[in-house]
Amino acid sequence: MTGAASGIGLGLARRFAAEGMRVVLADVEEPALEAAASRLAETGARVLAHPADVSSAAQVDALRDATLSAFGAVHVVCSNAGVGGPHGPLWECTPGEWDWVLGVNLGGVINGVRAFMPVLLEQDAGHLVNTASIFGVFAGALGPYGVSKHAVVALTETLHFNLESADVSHVGVSVLCPGAVRTNFGTSARNRPAWAGPPLAPSPEEQAAAERFDRLSAQGASPDEVADIVVSGIRRRRFYILTSQNRNEAVIRRGTEIVSGGPPAAPFP
Ligand SMILES: NC(=O)c1ccc[n+]([C@@H]2O[C@H](COP(=O)([O-])OP(=O)(O)OC[C@H]3O[C@@H](n4cnc5c(N)ncnc54)[C@H](O)[C@@H]3O)[C@@H](O)[C@H]2O)c1
Numbered sequence: 001m002t003g004a005a006s007g008i009g010l011g012l013a014r015r016f017a018a019e020g021m022r023v024v025l026a027d028v029e030e031p032a033l034e035a036a037a038s039r040l041a042e043t044g045a046r047v048l049a050h051p052a053d054v055s056s057a058a059q060v061d062a063l064r065d066a067t068l069s070a071f072g073a074v075h076v077v078c079s080n081a082g083v084g085g086p087h088g089p090l091w092e093c094t095p096g097e098w099d100w101v102l103g104v105n106l107g108g109v110i111n112g113v114r115a116f117m118p119v120l121l122e123q124d125a126g127h128l129v130n131t132a133s134i135f136g137v138f139a140g141a142l143g144p145y146g147v148s149k150h151a152v153v154a155l156t157e158t159l160h161f162n163l164e165s166a167d168v169s170h171v172g173v174s175v176l177c178p179g180a181v182r183t184n185f186g187t188s189a190r191n192r193p194a195w196a197g198p199p200l201a202p203s204p205e206e207q208a209a210a211e212r213f214d215r216l217s218a219q220g221a222s223p224d225e226v227a228d229i230v231v232s233g234i235r236r237r238r239f240y241i242l243t244s245q246n247r248n249e250a251v252i253r254r255g256t257e258i259v260s261g262g263p264p265a266a267p268f269p
Pocket residue numbers: 002003004005006007008009026027028029052053054055080081082083104131132133134177178179180181182183184185186187188191217220
């Protein structure tokens with residue numbers, strides 16, 4: 001479980017532990033990771049806390065190795081770590097910001113596939129859940145974030161077809177596309193690396209959009225509710241796992257917009 005120290009990842013870790021699973025929590029934010037792992041261990045869960053930056057292929061390989069050496073096998077892999085980043089016009093995003101957001105949100109998922117998929121294939125058992133977003137399914141803007149989440153959906157769809165032609169029958173993949181969830185996502189910049197450079201001051205419009213986004217998130221689902229949906233989705237082998245119905249119209253509208261020549265409707269009408 002990556003991004004396990006907070007929000008959706010922590011909710012999933014709690015739920016998996018309650019199911020009797022042994023859980024590996026990985027995160028870049030070490031104090032929060034240690035605190036989350038201790039709280040979970042106090043409930044009697046068997047947990048391993050492993051600091052890792054998912055944008056590093058070597059660190060995700062080390063996470064796999066630590067998991068296998070602690071528990072001998074791995075059955076559910078959740079590539080969930082993610083960051084928000086800048087929401088202004090794409091031409092204003094710096095190379096450092098693109099590298100940060102794509103490196104974590106897309107690179108982390110790629111590293112998860114490369115490191116863990118061969119293990120699941122070798123076992124012919126297991127399930128990979130990649131966290132995208134509902135903003136990865138319809139035209140949601142949100143700067144490099146939306147770009148990264150569309151890529152995670154496309155990557156996981158490709159993986160589905162790859163698995164269909166592989167000689168395995170008990171390995172599955174899902175792409176989790178949450179709507180609003182009450183987490184610490186609004187403060188993603190806490191993990192912004194120094195090399196990404198300082199953020200530009202947001203324009204009044206961007207500030208207003210960010211505040212509207214925060215208000216929507218505050219009304220969202222709880223991480224525990226999302227965890228219930230994910231566990232049920234894995235059991236039922238759902239490929240797309242959505243967490244709310246209120247964006248269904250926008251998802252369907254996207255297909256209509258594409259075949260009619262567009263343009264995409266604004267994400268927040
Ligand atoms: N909260 C929402 O409304 C929402 C909606 C759609 C999708 N998502 C996605 O859900 C996932 C989890 O986000 P959340 O809402 O729980 O936010 P969160 O900030 O509460 O949790 C994200 C976790 O990822 C960790 N993380 C950040 N950079 C990392 C890195 N380089 N390596 C390892 N860990 C790193 C953070 O330390 C944090 O613990 C993200 O991929 C996010 O894009 C969230």
